[in-house]
Amino acid sequence: MTFGFAPLGVLSLVLRAGRVTGQGIAxxxxxLSHRRAARRLAELDDRMLKDLGLTRCEVVGALTLPWRDDPTMHLADRRQARVPGASVRMKIVASDGRRVGPNLAV
Structure with missing residues (x-):
């Protein structure tokens, strides 16, 4: 009785598992980064949120979404629903200049 062993097949499975794990971690x-950006939005006062086309209730509601849902996409959808055809670019950066949230075009 002979057993075959395909080292390249095993290697490809290991590499695929690593890639899938890496994508999940990313x-x-x-x-987490987008949730942090939404928390930064929650720190703004109501006047600044109004300038962005958001309300305090929308930001707080986005933060209560399950952890696997992106709160910034929820806020972008809410903004788009309120003002169809409007285009706003938001870029949230940390105090050291590092990009915290996504660049949103709504």
Missing amino acids: QAARL
Whole structure:
């Protein structure tokens, strides 16, 4: 009885598992970063939120979404629903200049 062993097949499975794990980690990091950006929006006063076309209730509501949902996309959708055809670019950066949230075009 002879058993075959395909080392390249095993290697490709290991590489694929690593790639899928890496993508999952990257997605989780992106979601945490976007949640941090939404928390920064919650720190703004109502006047500044109004300038962005958002309300305090929308921001707080976005932060209560399940952890796997992107709160910034929810806020972008709410903004787009309120003012169809409007285009706003938001860029949220940390105090050291590092980009915190996504560049949103709504």
